[in-house]
Amino acid sequence: MALMPELPIEPLRELSAADSRVPILLTGLSAAAVLGGTGDLSLIRETRGADMDWGGVYGEGVRLSGPWWMRFGLPQGTRWGLPESLTRLRSSRTRVESHHVTPPFRCDQEIVALADRPGIGRRLTFSSSLNVPTTLQVEATFRPELAPVLIEGIKPFEYDVLRTPNGVRVTAFGSALEYATASPSDEIRLNDRTWDGRPFHGALDTVSAYTTVPIGPGQPVTLSYLIWGGVEAQVLAHPERTAELLGTAQDWAATAEASQRSWTARTPRLTLPAAPELERGYRLARDALRSLYFAPEPGFVGLVAGYPWYAALWCRDLAWMLPAVLWLGDAAWVADSLRSVFRFQARAALPILGGAAGELPMQIGPGPIFLYGTSDTTLYYPELLRRYVAHTGDESLARELAPPLGLIERWARGKVDPRTGLIRNGDEAEGLREAAEEHGRVHYGFDAVDTTIWDSTDRRLHAVDIQVLWADALAALAELAPVLGLSPDGDRWRVEGETLRRTIADRYWWNEEEYLFDSIAEDGSPVRKIRPNALLAVARGLLPPNRAVAAVTRAARTDLATDWGYRTLSSQDATYNPISYHDGQVWPIASAWAIGAAFAVGDATRAVGELRRWARRLDQEAGTLNECYRGDRPEPFDSCFLLGFSVAPFLTLLFDGLWGLRPRVGERTLVIAPGFPPDWSQASLEGLSLCGGQVDLEWERPRMTVRWHGPGPLQVLGAEQRLDLLDGGTGTLEFSPATNTS
Amino acid sequence: MGLRHLRGDVALLREAVSLIREFGLHSTERLAHVAEFLERSVYAPRSLHVAPGGAAFTLLNPPLRVGAFSAIRVSWDGRSVPAEHIFVQREGQAVERPATDITPSRPIDLRPGQRIDVRLAGVPTGSGHHRVRLELQNIAIPPLVWFEFTDSVSEPTGH
Numbered sequence: 001m002a003l004m005p006e007l008p009i010e011p012l013r014e015l016s017a018a019d020s021r022v023p024i025l026l027t028g029l030s031a032a033a034v035l036g037g038t039g040d041l042s043l044i045r046e047t048r049g050a051d052m053d054w055g056g057v058y059g060e061g062v063r064l065s066g067p068w069w070m071r072f073g074l075p076q077g078t079r080w081g082l083p084e085s086l087t088r089l090r091s092s093r094t095r096v097e098s099h100h101v102t103p104p105f106r107c108d109q110e111i112v113a114l115a116d117r118p119g120i121g122r123r124l125t126f127s128s129s130l131n132v133p134t135t136l137q138v139e140a141t142f143r144p145e146l147a148p149v150l151i152e153g154i155k156p157f158e159y160d161v162l163r164t165p166n167g168v169r170v171t172a173f174g175s176a177l178e179y180a181t182a183s184p185s186d187e188i189r190l191n192d193r194t195w196d197g198r199p200f201h202g203a204l205d206t207v208s209a210y211t212t213v214p215i216g217p218g219q220p221v222t223l224s225y226l227i228w229g230g231v232e233a234q235v236l237a238h239p240e241r242t243a244e245l246l247g248t249a250q251d252w253a254a255t256a257e258a259s260q261r262s263w264t265a266r267t268p269r270l271t272l273p274a275a276p277e278l279e280r281g282y283r284l285a286r287d288a289l290r291s292l293y294f295a296p297e298p299g300f301v302g303l304v305a306g307y308p309w310y311a312a313l314w315c316r317d318l319a320w321m322l323p324a325v326l327w328l329g330d331a332a333w334v335a336d337s338l339r340s341v342f343r344f345q346a347r348a349a350l351p352i353l354g355g356a357a358g359e360l361p362m363q364i365g366p367g368p369i370f371l372y373g374t375s376d377t378t379l380y381y382p383e384l385l386r387r388y389v390a391h392t393g394d395e396s397l398a399r400e401l402a403p404p405l406g407l408i409e410r411w412a413r414g415k416v417d418p419r420t421g422l423i424r425n426g427d428e429a430e431g432l433r434e435a436a437e438e439h440g441r442v443h444y445g446f447d448a449v450d451t452t453i454w455d456s457t458d459r460r461l462h463a464v465d466i467q468v469l470w471a472d473a474l475a476a477l478a479e480l481a482p483v484l485g486l487s488p489d490g491d492r493w494r495v496e497g498e499t500l501r502r503t504i505a506d507r508y509w510w511n512e513e514e515y516l517f518d519s520i521a522e523d524g525s526p527v528r529k530i531r532p533n534a535l536l537a538v539a540r541g542l543l544p545p546n547r548a549v550a551a552v553t554r555a556a557r558t559d560l561a562t563d564w565g566y567r568t569l570s571s572q573d574a575t576y577n578p579i580s581y582h583d584g585q586v587w588p589i590a591s592a593w594a595i596g597a598a599f600a601v602g603d604a605t606r607a608v609g610e611l612r613r614w615a616r617r618l619d620q621e622a623g624t625l626n627e628c629y630r631g632d633r634p635e636p637f638d639s640c641f642l643l644g645f646s647v648a649p650f651l652t653l654l655f656d657g658l659w660g661l662r663p664r665v666g667e668r669t670l671v672i673a674p675g676f677p678p679d680w681s682q683a684s685l686e687g688l689s690l691c692g693g694q695v696d697l698e699w700e701r702p703r704m705t706v707r708w709h710g711p712g713p714l715q716v717l718g719a720e721q722r723l724d725l726l727d728g729g730t731g732t733l734e735f736s737p738a739t740n741t742s
Numbered sequence: 743m744g745l746r747h748l749r750g751d752v753a754l755l756r757e758a759v760s761l762i763r764e765f766g767l768h769s770t771e772r773l774a775h776v777a778e779f780l781e782r783s784v785y786a787p788r789s790l791h792v793a794p795g796g797a798a799f800t801l802l803n804p805p806l807r808v809g810a811f812s813a814i815r816v817s818w819d820g821r822s823v824p825a826e827h828i829f830v831q832r833e834g835q836a837v838e839r840p841a842t843d844i845t846p847s848r849p850i851d852l853r854p855g856q857r858i859d860v861r862l863a864g865v866p867t868g869s870g871h872h873r874v875r876l877e878l879q880n881i882a883i884p885p886l887v888w889f890e891f892t893d894s895v896s897e898p899t900g901h
């Protein structure tokens with residue numbers, strides 16, 4: 001029997017045999033299911049060098065359960081599970097359908113991440129080919145976890161368990177889950193021992209519920225199961241929720257699907273006849289990004305960094321995702337995300353959390369819980385706000401965030417070396433270490449000395465990408481100054497930013513390598529390491545053209561570039577290790593810097609070639625993309641199977657680089673400087689949200705037709721032409737065959 | 743209680759007040775839950791006990807980092823314990839592994855919720871509190887993970 005025939009699945013994965021290592025992710029706005037290709041919520045994945053099971057239910061930033069298995073038995077004792085009876089499994093972003101046959105029984109399962117509740121539902125429909133009534137015993141067993149996802153590798157040792165009308169409630173250290181089924185259980189066992197239902201406190205490995213299902217000839221029976229939860233206070237505040245959710249079990253999949261489709265329908269439509277793999281990559285990356293959306297409680301909105309082990313808001317990662325969300329037309333989500341991050345800006349020093357006044361948090365989890373201590377996170381946000389204002393024309397958010405922006409500037413100035421104008425990195429977590437030494441009888445931590453995006457290696461004291469981010473922040477503040485009512489400061493910020501850009505171009509240039517030093521040490525000596533981070537400076541146009549081209553060429557050499565992306569460190573470096581997280585592994589985000597640099601020097605062929613490779617990998621990985629790969633072969637190692645900043649920059653580059661789109665603050669102006677390869681002749685982009693309206697672009701070499709629908713005028717600037725469009729207006733720009741963004 | 747500890751408590755109180763003012767009581771409660779979770783979920787309380795030739799204790803979870811570890815070092819009251827005197831036994835494994843046997847090519851895998859018994863031979867188990875520090879080296883992420891606790895040594899408890 002097919003499940004929900006009125007709602008056809010659009011599968012990302014299809015399997016005909018169980019595979020416990022194929023990662024599958026289902027997400028709602030505050031829940032996720034992580035599973036492999038077996039039908040159970042179990043996923044074996046190498047993590048930091050060892051295999052672990054990451055399967056289970058995640059809600060409100062808490063890993064609620066570990067693996068969750070279903071097993072079946074006959075009265076005479078024969079038992080079997082879902083993996084060994086699997087005949088077909090298909091997964092989409094919102095649900096998994098799996099089909100299992102053990103004659104004479106058939107089980108059709110549907111697993112759904114609830115659209116807007118922190119839970120996962122499973123519906124199993126049983127049928128029998130026998131001509132007589134029969135019974136089947138169904139066992140549902142899960143491992144409680146109840147560990148905030150922000151904390152790696154630690155699960156509670158002891159739990160409290162209470163019987164509820166439909167199942168059990170499990171709590172530990174302020175987190176809670178409810179397990180429930182619509183059909184009454186014959187027996188519930190804790191740690192595989194009979195439980196009398198009285199409140200339990202103690203070590204807990206498994207919870208099992210047994211249900212006897214009578215099945216008549218031609219009369220399928222459906223059982224619905226649910227695990228939901230998160231922060232204990234929120235669970236206790238909703239005693240009605242379990243019954244409500246079980247009462248709507250037949251609608252779980254349709255509701256999740258409708259939510260996904262409604263969002264997708266509002267995103268731009270991209271057509272690239274010369275590169276169908278980029279079109280598909282666009283759709284896959286877009287939907288992957290949407291699967292990271294996270295809104296667990298009022299005032300807490302954003303996108304989680306990735307799955308399975310970075311399923312919280314990491315504000316650096318969020319900063320790499322929000323530009324793509326903006327291009328996809330969800331400005332409201334961007335605004336709410338920015339508000340969420342700024343809500344946790346440290347107003348004063350918070351050493352116990354590693355925070356300094358003005359700093360934005362590194363991580364935020366529901367509750368909320370949060371932690372500071374990075375050198376780069378805070379620096380991204382002025383530019384993000386600039387993008388938001390330019391894109392939407394909405395200046396109110398910038399005015400609302402003007403005081404926090406002032407705090408950011410003060411925080412950054414406190415880190416600038418007055419002798420050089422360079423900003424420091426690496427001392428942000430010292431307060432946290434000292435504070436941790438002072439409190440409690442148990443202490444722990446890492447001897448990590450640095451705080452950049454590659455935070456497991458030492459790049460002190462003036463990493464090149466941190467300087468670029470500070471220059472970006474100054475430029476963004478300068479552009480926002482009139483909106484903030486700080487026009488006189490704008491000139492100062494602009495001059496300071498330009499001075500810093502020249503300083504970076506001069507002081508970091510490495511003649512022998514025709515590249516940029518990775519950092520400058522405390523004594524002023526250059527750190528002679530080849531890393532892809534330097535390409536950010538090229539992408540931002542900081543170098544003279546000849547040096548910029550030389551740097552892009554240098555980065556393409558095989559010690560840094562591989563067929564599967566860019567290493568975090570040259571393989572010729574003495575400290576290179578192909579399995580070292582930040583000293584040798586290949587990270588997709590580094591490709592973003594290389595592609596941005598290639599577009600910046602006008603090398604569209606190289607840039608688009610890299611984008612094609614990125615898109616193919618998105619396809620190979622069935623719409624997810626790994627965090628990182630080994631440096632010596634294209635094999636994920638110590639890698640989340642989906643990371644937001646492995647997919648979002650791909651999207652951003654399609655708009656920023658390939659189409660060369662840049663809206664300007666306060667001018668209702670869109671600048672277009674496309675980076676199409678010389679052998680392309682057509683492309684179109686429809687439904688691009690901008691300034692409260694929509695833009696359609698249709699390019700047929702050499703002409704680009706621009707259509708505008710929206711309130712007020714829109715000015716469009718091409719290479720040498722300008723269009724002034726009113727609502728419903730159309731105009732044409734011309735781009736020469738050698739079009740590029742340099 | 744030393745003055746340094748008192749200073750710490752005052753500073754903590756000041757920060758807690760600041761947190762409540764800036765981010766609300768809910769947040770402070772949740773952070774307190776996390777702190778309690780961290781404090782109680784790694785070192786098994788009162789598990790430090792006399793063991794043949796020295797002392798032993800139990801971890802309920804790996805400290806803040808999971809995965810494969812290529813080295814484990816321990817210090818006892820600030821003195822490094824020789825690797826040949828350190829023995830580790832994971833839950834579900836029949837025999838102890840000496841720390842000398844743990845190398846990059848033969849790492850030890852540590853998983854969430856997995857108990858780890860650590861035995862230290864030759865350490866002085868006299869009365870009073872002892873400070874124990876573990877350092878673990880993961881094969882994928884270089885920064886050392888460290889964990890410290892202070893406890894007194896009890897007689898054998900069957901751990």
